[in-house]
Amino acid sequence: MRDVAVVGFAQSQSKRREVNLNDTEIVIPVIHELKKGKNLKNEDMDFVCSGSSDYLAGAPFAFVMGLDAVGAWPPVCESHVEMDGAWALYEAWAKIQMGYAEVALVYGFGKPSMGDLPLTMALQLDPYTQTPLWPDAISMAALQARICLEAGVLTDRDMAECASRDRRNAKDNPYAQVKGDFSIEQILADPYLVNPLRKHDCSPISDGASAVLLVAGDRAKDYCDRPAWIKGIEHICEPLDLNVRDLTRSRSTEIAAEKAGVGNAKVDVAELASPFSHQEVLLERALGLGADTNVNPSGGAMAGNPMMAVGLSRIGEAARRIWDGSAGRAVAHATSGPCLQQNLVCVLEGN
Amino acid sequence: MSDEAKDDVVKVIRTPVQLDYNYSAGRSASRFLRSIKEGKLIGQRCPVDGRVYFPSRGSCPQHGVPIEGEPVELVDRGTLVTFSIVRIPAESVPLEIPFVTIQVLLDGADTILMHLLGNCDLEKVHMGMRLKARWKPKEEWEESVANIIYFEPLDEPDADYDSYKEHI
Amino acid sequence: MNPTEESLSAPHVLDYTYKRSLGPILSQFFTGLRDKKLLGVKRKDGSVLFPPKEYDPDTSESIDEMVPVQDVGAVKSWAWVAQPRKQQPLDKPFAYALIQLDGADTTLLHVVDGGSEAGMKTGMRVKARWADETIGSIKDIACFEPA
Ligand SMILES: [Zn+2]
Numbered sequence: 001m002r003d004v005a006v007v008g009f010a011q012s013q014s015k016r017r018e019v020n021l022n023d024t025e026i027v028i029p030v031i032h033e034l035k036k037g038k039n040l041k042n043e044d045m046d047f048v049c050s051g052s053s054d055y056l057a058g059a060p061f062a063f064v065m066g067l068d069a070v071g072a073w074p075p076v077c078e079s080h081v082e083m084d085g086a087w088a089l090y091e092a093w094a095k096i097q098m099g100y101a102e103v104a105l106v107y108g109f110g111k112p113s114m115g116d117l118p119l120t121m122a123l124q125l126d127p128y129t130q131t132p133l134w135p136d137a138i139s140m141a142a143l144q145a146r147i148c149l150e151a152g153v154l155t156d157r158d159m160a161e162c163a164s165r166d167r168r169n170a171k172d173n174p175y176a177q178v179k180g181d182f183s184i185e186q187i188l189a190d191p192y193l194v195n196p197l198r199k200h201d202c203s204p205i206s207d208g209a210s211a212v213l214l215v216a217g218d219r220a221k222d223y224c225d226r227p228a229w230i231k232g233i234e235h236i237c238e239p240l241d242l243n244v245r246d247l248t249r250s251r252s253t254e255i256a257a258e259k260a261g262v263g264n265a266k267v268d269v270a271e272l273a274s275p276f277s278h279q280e281v282l283l284e285r286a287l288g289l290g291a292d293t294n295v296n297p298s299g300g301a302m303a304g305n306p307m308m309a310v311g312l313s314r315i316g317e318a319a320r321r322i323w324d325g326s327a328g329r330a331v332a333h334a335t336s337g338p339c340l341q342q343n344l345v346c347v348l349e350g351n
Numbered sequence: 352m353s354d355e356a357k358d359d360v361v362k363v364i365r366t367p368v369q370l371d372y373n374y375s376a377g378r379s380a381s382r383f384l385r386s387i388k389e390g391k392l393i394g395q396r397c398p399v400d401g402r403v404y405f406p407s408r409g410s411c412p413q414h415g416v417p418i419e420g421e422p423v424e425l426v427d428r429g430t431l432v433t434f435s436i437v438r439i440p441a442e443s444v445p446l447e448i449p450f451v452t453i454q455v456l457l458d459g460a461d462t463i464l465m466h467l468l469g470n471c472d473l474e475k476v477h478m479g480m481r482l483k484a485r486w487k488p489k490e491e492w493e494e495s496v497a498n499i500i501y502f503e504p505l506d507e508p509d510a511d512y513d514s515y516k517e518h519i
Numbered sequence: 520m521n522p523t524e525e526s527l528s529a530p531h532v533l534d535y536t537y538k539r540s541l542g543p544i545l546s547q548f549f550t551g552l553r554d555k556k557l558l559g560v561k562r563k564d565g566s567v568l569f570p571p572k573e574y575d576p577d578t579s580e581s582i583d584e585m586v587p588v589q590d591v592g593a594v595k596s597w598a599w600v601a602q603p604r605k606q607q608p609l610d611k612p613f614a615y616a617l618i619q620l621d622g623a624d625t626t627l628l629h630v631v632d633g634g635s636e637a638g639m640k641t642g643m644r645v646k647a648r649w650a651d652e653t654i655g656s657i658k659d660i661a662c663f664e665p666a
Contacts, residue, residue, distance in 0.1 A: 018375075019525045019526060020377075020378050020524070020525060020526055021375075021377050021378055021409075021526065022375050022376060022377025022378075022380070022409075022526065023377075024377065024409060024410075025377045025378055025379065025409040025410075028409050028410045028417050029417060031415070032415075032416065032417055035415075042414075042415060055370075055533075057372075057374075058370060058372035058374065058531055058533040059374075059531075059533075067412065068408065068409065068410045068411075068412040068415075069410055069415060070415045071410075071411065071412060071413055071414045071415020071416065072412060072413070072415075073412070073413040073414075111375065113375075114372045114373055114374055114375055114528075114531075115370060115371070115372045115373075116370070116371065116604070119370065119604055119606060120370060122606075123368065127366050127537070127539060128364065128366070128539060128541070128545055128549075128570075128657070129570045129627075129628070129657045130628055130657075131366065131368075132366055132656065132657050132658055133607070133608055133615075133628065133629065133630060133657060133658070134604065134606040134607045134608070135615045135628060136600075136604070136607075138598075139598040139600060139615040140598075140615075142598030142599075142615075143596045143597070143598050143615060143616075143617055143628075144596075146596045146597065146598070146641065147595070147596045147617075150596075150641055192599075194598050194599060194600070194601075195598070195599050195636060197598075239576045241572075241576070241625075242617065242626070242628065243617065243625040243626040243627070243628070244568070244576040244577075244625060359550075360546050360547070360550045361541065361546060361549040361550045361552075361553055361654075361655030362540065362541055362546055363538050363539065363540055363541065364538070364539055364541060364549055364655055364656060365536070365537070365538050365539075365656075366537045366538070366539050367534070367535065367536050367537060368533065368534070368535040368537060369532060369533065369534050369535075369606065370532070370533045370606075371530065371531075371532055371533075372530070372531040372532070372533060373528050373529070373530060373531070374528060374529050374530070374531040375526045375527075375528045376526050376527040376528065376529075377526050378526060380526075380527070381524070381525075381526045381527040384527055385527070494527055
């Protein structure tokens with residue numbers, strides 16, 4: 001395995017609706033900030049990889065415009081995944097492992113406010129028997145939450161604790177969208193949005209973008225005094241259909257965590273891209289996180305959820321805490337598909 | 352099972368997708384569209400090499416740098432770079448077939464615009480010919496490039512090939 | 520330009536008229552729906568997947584033994600939709616539900632016309648209400664209703 005490190009990160013402010021900019025214009029200043037901060041020229045980059053979804057813009061090949069933010073002349077070696085930018089990072093990491101690149105720019109972006117995001121998410125379901133019924137993403141999550149609650153694997157207090165902690169942590173995050181002090185009692189007194197989910201149990205809908213710089217080997221030190229080395233990275237997928245999965249745990253996260261080596265040493269910081277509070281409870285268990293881990297110091301996805309960038313941002317936020325020395329070992333998580341269908345786990349270390 | 356019954360199975364289903372969006376043009380395109388409503392053609396200059404992009408866009412796709420400077424106002428005349436004669440009607444085109452689609456390089460711009468050619472015999476269409484915009488009546492102007500109905504020939508000598516060859 | 524000036528925006532409808540080919544298993548499933556019959560598929564361990572799949576999700580073995588399931592069953596989970604969107608199956612409040620039909624070992628994702636949220640309960644028995652016209656679609660079952 002080649003040593004690969006996360007050495008740079010930039011993100012936009014998560015906003016419920018970005019009124020001034022289109023999706024490409026959201027990503028332009030983010031990439032510019034990263035390049036400028038690292039004194040990075042296009043000729044320094046061997047590979048560029050992005051994550052976005054054309055369905056958020058409602059336009060085929062909308063992702064191509066994202067390249068305007070990078071600058072693609074002379075032509076660049078480039079790829080795109082119709083997934084969160086965390087999977088674009090995985091592709092870039094694999095490209096570096098194969099020896100095809102040393103320096104890779106990864107970005108993710110989305111402007112879901114142009115459409116009805118929970119409904120758009122029905123397009124990721126089985127197109128024969130499920131999408132024609134248009135189950136929105138919140139209803140799908142509520143089906144899972146009820147199963148967990150009624151099976152007794154978690155309580156609404158567990159869920160409220162996650163929501164409360166994340167929004168409190170987010171007070172220190174200038175990029176977060178939903179932040180503040182919300183007591184568990186306060187949250188539990190709220191009415192249901194989609195029973196058994198309350199508004200506080202849901203991540204916000206956010207427009208936004210983020211970008212990460214990956215560098216291999218000794219060159220990482222040219223870009224960062226204390227690079228965040230990727231010690232393990234894995235993504236595992238479960239079947240699409242809820243009816244053949246155990247929805248009371250996240251099996252794919254458990255397997256990814258084991259393969260990435262999460263449990264090999266103490267985890268100082270974990271950044272989770274959990275779209276719903278009950279899923280965050282399941283993720284913490286699947287990752288084996290205990291009281292000695294600072295979970296979601298940024299607030300996680302529950303505080304800002306820029307679609308297609310939120311997972312990549314978790315890797316960036318985790319890396320940031322390695323760079324500043326506040327963490328020696330950090331775990332980042334990204335998810336895709338209905339009810340935690342697919343999960344990516346990345347372990348970062350300072351040494 | 353009889354052959355008739357065998358043919359009577361469902362082999363294909365319809366699964367239409369219809370979703371509503373509120374599409375957002377963004378800062379640069381909004382500036383361009385608001386200007387064209389006033390009859391002005393707005394481009395933007397790349398801060399690295401000074402190339403003028405028309406219509407304006409948020410960044411230079413070549414250098415990957417944001418374009419934030421003052422807009423550049425262009426004239427509504429230019430040079431025909433290339434063309435195609437279309438014999439299939441198109442819903443979005445207000446002209447009878449056959450009509451001519453063109454790429455026009457406006458004077459002062461460094462990128463080409465796709466538009467239509469009108470008021471010109473088909474046999475006379477050629478690369479390098481000088482063109483001028485034919486606008487809709489002012490009271491019909493809106494935030495759309497369709498404010499220009501088409502480009503039409505200008506009574507001027509053809510442009511020098513070197514002046515537009517890099518856009519072919 | 521005033522940098523805080525809002526972007527122009529315009530309504531845009533994404534409209535795809537997809538048609539999808541069915542393999543042998545789903546073809547039987549959708550033909551069954553058109554004929555108001557519910558067909559699952561039997562796995563090697565004897566359990567029944569409904570809706571059917573071409574492959575066993577655990578072992579990836581090919582499976583093709585179609586077996587009927589009942590049009591009544593039990594709600595295993597549900598989510599109440601107070602304000603249905605126009606794309607969704609019912610134009611009054613309803614529940615999305617995971618329903619295990621009698622004779623099936625897995626649940627079907629569908630909708631329940633439960634009247635009100637208070638009328639919904641995990642474990643409740645429901646029965647399929649067929650659409651007036653059945654064409655070979657998951658919506659040939661208009662919804663489920665309390666049995
Ligand atoms: Zn440029």
